[in-house]
Amino acid sequence: MTSDVDGDTTELSRPARRQAEIAAYVVEHGSVSANDLVEAFGVSVMTVHRDLDELERQGVVRKYRGGVSAQPTSVFESNVAYRLNTATAEKAALARHARAMIEPGMSVMLDDSTSALALVELFEGITPLTVATNFLPAISKLAELRDITLLALGGIYSPTHDSFGGMPCAEAVEALHTDFLFCSVSAVSPTHAFHQEEEIVLVKRAMLRAAKTKVLLVDHAKLQRTALHRLAPLTDFDVVVVDEKTPEDLITPLRDAGANVEVAKL
């Protein structure tokens, strides 16, 4: 039996999904041998090793002779493959809601979040548009679109996030000023937004400074989690968008704390 992390199991190719599941399995067990995984997932040793190689490349596990061990769960949680797997329907709803705010001719900044990626899919038709992002999948997609001015935010590539970061990226952000920022984080308390990794926080903070209207996209799973680094108070965002499945009693505290919460329908 495979340990199903999340309810949602659509989207994403089979190997990628299995890799995410293996990652979860490893995190859960601390450390396991290749043979354990062969049994648990019913694939050949070779395939297991290939999966583990990829996960190691992304920085999620460490390989040693005889098995693998998990890295701190923080990096697992910010792993792209994992994130792509979770709450895709909710993210699509958030993206549609965000899209409605954008008018042709505007400039938009996107962070390296899968929610932002969902938004990119909807850009065709709101042209012309200027989009700045440090997220490689988003960059690749936008490069193929007409009538979109793409401003890539360079920096040091992170295989875990599939995006660019570090000081070079922060500097690139600082040179800009856009109408909108759409971003997401890994955890949201009633008062603040949080993220696990300091490097990412660095870039996100810069982005917050570089945009006029700041929008935070939050699927309801984020509201019950916590993470290490405090990114910013929710009142720093002009809008906080949550999905429809968010229970009322989680929304109220946000509003009480002064956040401007909107609910994305469907």
Place this chain on the structure above:
Amino acid sequence: MTSDVDGDTTELSRPARRQAEIAAYVVEHGSVSANDLVEAFGVSVMTVHRDLDELERQGVVRKYRGGVSAQPTSVFESNVAYRLNTATAEKAALARHARAMIEPGMSVMLDDSTSALALVELFEGITPLTVATNFLPAISKLAELRDITLLALGGIYSPTHDSFGGMPCAEAVEALHTDFLFCSVSAVSPTHAFHQEEEIVLVKRAMLRAAKTKVLLVDHAKLQRTALHRLAPLTDFDVVVVDEKTPEDLITPLRDAGANVEVAKL
């Protein structure tokens, strides 16, 4: 009959090749109708339009009702699809020669040239390595490689070159200093390197300032052409690599002018 721009017709997918040929056709005829192209290339109207859309996106032609017209040939010549089509064997040889200069642990900068792209293919095995580039195909490829620190040089995306440029890019370059720069240009005289587009020149100049050892990759076709903007004297480059097919009487003038010319074998 299709107008064959260059002797070489390998590499590159069929549609991409046809698009390059269509582009050449349009440049030659100044302006043509879609139906002309249907006859000339033996494909359906729909396909012609799709090709033209793509070429327009790249900035190579302008569409209007009833046909298309050519843009200045300079942009045609710097079109990626076109460049990928030319002298692939020579570029591979140049790349192999360049590869031999690189040792594990070094930092390398690449410009948005197809010669540089050929070099990327050879990077596996020279790890660890730090690579900085503004060329999207190179970035995508490098992102998948292990043990390579990828530093993306962001900026404004150019569909024609499939790379990032402008001031943001130049600034990103200025913040760096690498061991090597491998770059190429569109034309080389006995004394100078040239390029058609000012924006590109801006970035390349910055790159020249940001690297310790500067290597210019030149396939022999470049030696008989000229272009608008003077980029730099050849003596600014530590090495100028030419391919084996270059006639002696084209190499001698370069050496006489003080360039350090090396010939890439095979």
Place this chain on the structure above:
DNA sequence: CGTTCTTATCGTCTTCTGGTGTTATGTTAT
């Protein structure tokens, strides 16, 4: 020195998407 684990290489299979034409609908000119 053998055992266990890992990697390399090959062949097969499948999946998928890129490329295309056809038909139908929309748009712009005259």
Place this chain on the structure above:
DNA sequence: ATAACATAACACCAGAAGACGATAAGAACG
């Protein structure tokens, strides 16, 4: 209004790449 042209929306096909396992060669461990 109608003809010419452009786009949109299917559906099809093929080639390529991905995914996987079996086997064999290689490396680390005891």
